[in-house]
Amino acid sequence: MSSSRVELLMTVARLGRPTMSELARTLSVTPRAITRLVDGLEADGHVVRERQADDGRITRVRLSDEALERIATMGDNHLDRITHLSDGISVEDLRTTLRVLHALNTAVHADLDLET
Numbered sequence: 001m002s003s004s005r006v007e008l009l010m011t012v013a014r015l016g017r018p019t020m021s022e023l024a025r026t027l028s029v030t031p032r033a034i035t036r037l038v039d040g041l042e043a044d045g046h047v048v049r050e051r052q053a054d055d056g057r058i059t060r061v062r063l064s065d066e067a068l069e070r071i072a073t074m075g076d077n078h079l080d081r082i083t084h085l086s087d088g089i090s091v092e093d094l095r096t097t098l099r100v101l102h103a104l105n106t107a108v109h110a111d112l113d114l115e116t
Helices: 003-015 020-027 031-043 065-086 091-115
Strands: 047-052 055-063
Touching (some): 003 055, 020 031, 020 055
Antiparallel strands (some): 047 055
């Protein structure tokens, strides 16, 4: 599965039942690109499109049951890998690493906000 498809699945998982427009904005892609990605994921049975009940013009995307299971498995595998990789690293070193990563993340977001 392509990284863009995985990113879209994870975004849907995080947002719940986003609209197509919300997905495009969140992933910083065109509506056409979102439509193409959702088309492919829907054809493969990973997502389901649903019309919003009170406004049929709005389409929401949700994960299929299969995708929910797949994401849970991916999360478990990811956690297992992180646990394995961090064996032998002290808690203090892990905390320091997290602090540095958080500082870098904050700096990058601040820099991006300044550029827009």
